[in-house]
Amino acid sequence: MPAWTALLLTGAAATLSAQPGRAPKFDDSAVERGKAAFITACSFCHGSNARGGESGPDLVRSALVIDDENGRQLSDFLKAGRPGAGMPAFDLSPNQGRDIAEYLHRLVYAAATRREYAILNIVIGDAKRGEEYFNGAGGCKACHSPSGDLRGLGAKYEPVFLQDRFVGPRRVADPRNPEANRGSPNQGKKVRVAPASGPAYSGDLIYISDFHVTLRDAQGATRTFARGPEGPKVEITDTLQAHADLLGKYTDQDIHDLTAYLVTLK
Numbered sequence: 291m292p293a294w295t296a297l298l299l300t301g302a303a304a305t306l307s308a309q310p311g312r313a314p315k316f317d318d319s320a321v322e323r324g325k326a327a328f329i330t331a332c333s334f335c336h337g338s339n340a341r342g343g344e345s346g347p348d349l350v351r352s353a354l355v356i357d358d359e360n361g362r363q364l365s366d367f368l369k370a371g372r373p374g375a376g377m378p379a380f381d382l383s384p385n386q387g388r389d390i391a392e393y394l395h396r397l398v399y400a401a402a403t404r405r406e407y408a409i410l411n412i413v414i415g416d417a418k419r420g421e422e423y424f425n426g427a428g429g430c431k432a433c434h435s436p437s438g439d440l441r442g443l444g445a446k447y448e449p450v451f452l453q454d455r456f457v458g459p460r461r462v463a464d465p466r467n468p469e470a471n472r473g474s475p476n477q478g479k480k481v482r483v484a485p486a487s488g489p490a491y492s493g494d495l496i497y498i499s500d501f502h503v504t505l506r507d508a509q510g511a512t513r514t515f516a517r518g519p520e521g522p523k524v525e526i527t528d529t530l531q532a533h534a535d536l537l538g539k540y541t542d543q544d545i546h547d548l549t550a551y552l553v554t555l556k
């Protein structure tokens with residue numbers, strides 16, 4: 291355990307600010323790199339400021355993080371994860387583990403000294419490059435327009451949420467329609483169910499198994515159909531397939547640049 295965390299844990303935090311000479315030294319460039327890596331790999335579960343999110347706990351109060359020394363314990367933990375409990379394993383380089391730990395320690399220190407660490411500028415990319423990527427290699431303009439459907443995007447979402455909207459559109463609830471298949475693997479999927487006789491039904495896919503399929507129609511009504519060897523015929527279209535494919539295509543830098551560009555859309 292680094293000496294300064296022992297200080298904080300014994301309640302001496304309040305005196306730290308009066309003794310600036312004893313404040314820990316953080317490697318600012320490692321903190322920045324760690325922040326960028328954290329935002330890309332961890333923030334959608336643990337929240338952009340690591341204070342807990344949709345599906346991951348607060349890391350600023352995590353004993354594992356507080357006890358970590360130079361990223362060693364954290365890297366060991368990340369290598370294994372806790373897949374059974376929803377924490378995936380990560381194959382990070384030792385440097386990345388150390389950077390993320392430096393960032394988290396910076397947040398722990400800020401929280402313990404009750405001094406806000408000015409963060410959450412996740413806009414660390416280059417807007418100009420983002421715009422080029424949007425119109426070029428990213429292929430975004432085939433489906434989107436900055437003056438059409440994406441107009442006002444920068445005002446509509448917090449930057450971190452905006453980034454999640456295109457990096458992991460199925461991970462986050464749509465704030466305009468929070469009751470729809472919220473954060474589910476079926477978000478963005480449309481289904482058409484055609485029984486052997488009678489009318490066909492179309493709508494948002496809510497749930498599907500070998501035995502049932504449930505959709506929500508345009509009027510908001512939920513309908514469930516039994517499935518069997520006799521049908522009905524079920525056709526699924528995934529409106530977010532392009533976004534799933536993009537995950538294997540863009541680099542972290544592309545993502546940061548796109549975010550920097552998209553927040554400028556007023």
Ligand code: HEC
Binds near residue numbers: 333335
């Ligand atoms: C898909 C969601 C998800 C992602 C992505 C994710 N985590 Fe987690 N993480 C979890 C969950 C859920 C737990 C709680 C596991 C448990 O209950 O044991 C957890 C637990 C942890 C813990 C242990 C906390 C404690 O004190 O027990 C640490 C540390 C941690 N995560 C760090 C990270 C880091 C760093 C990243 C990015 C490299 C990351 N996580 C990415 C979901 C996630």
Ligand code: HEC
Binds near residue numbers: 429432434440
């Ligand atoms: C093949 C079509 C297609 C391509 C290519 C595509 N998207 Fe999308 N995108 C969608 C669909 C469909 C949605 C969901 C729209 C909705 O829910 O209203 C979406 C949603 C989004 C949203 C959320 C919009 C909102 O208002 O919440 C953003 C931001 C976005 N895309 C950005 C991008 C970027 C950046 C790229 C390129 C790197 C890209 N998209 C490429 C089809 C596409």
